[in-house]
Amino acid sequence: MEIKELTRAEEQIMQELWKLNKAFVKEIIEEMDEPKPAYNTVSTIIRILETKGFVGHESFGKSHRYFPKISKDDYKEFATGKLLLGYFDNSANNMLSFFLEEKKLNLKDADELLKLLAEAKKKAK
Template identity: 60%
Template sequence: MNLKELTKAEEEIMQVLWQQGSAFVKDVLEVLPEPKPAYNTVSTIIRILETKGFVKHIAYGKTHQYYPAVTKEDYRAFVTNKLRAGYFDNSARAMMSFFMENEQIDLKEADEILKMIEEMKKRQ
């Protein structure tokens, strides 16, 4: 899968589609925060997302119902890998260290991470 990074507007619309599963343009528009973009703007962004391979549609006459062609998990993995490669020399340790040093991870989360690491060790 050859993913590309989404713009802020594209990602906002993808979040709606991931949450709803499928939607018409008017449905997406309803849940977007104020100030709401124009209907044509949302329609154009969705068509761009379709061109990029993120969205597919089912046609009902002239109306289209859109649904994600890329899972949120796949996009999250893509963005995380790009972040790790671009800012942390491809090191998960460096990335985790950054979050810990900048207090982005509290003690409860750190304990949960340690439990996850212990489970990972058991599986190997």
């Protein structure tokens, strides 16, 4: 299945659904930050997410309990790839340099990344 990009509102709801794993609209709203969106707004967005293939549901009479059909890790891979390709010429080096220059990544984080890279290099051998 092809993953599509989420709008900001859709992503907010998916973040809550990924945390909850299964939830009714009311439960999703309870987890959201203030100001909480209207029930109808969340319900509409959930139905859009279902049409896009992100969400499925189980029926309980007239109520529906929703669950993610696409994992957070799968969407993270899609979004990161889109970011890398669209803004950094598909270069992890360009992206890392940007985060360092913009101070979104400190030296401690960079050291941890270097350790991860060294471990990955050992595993690849």
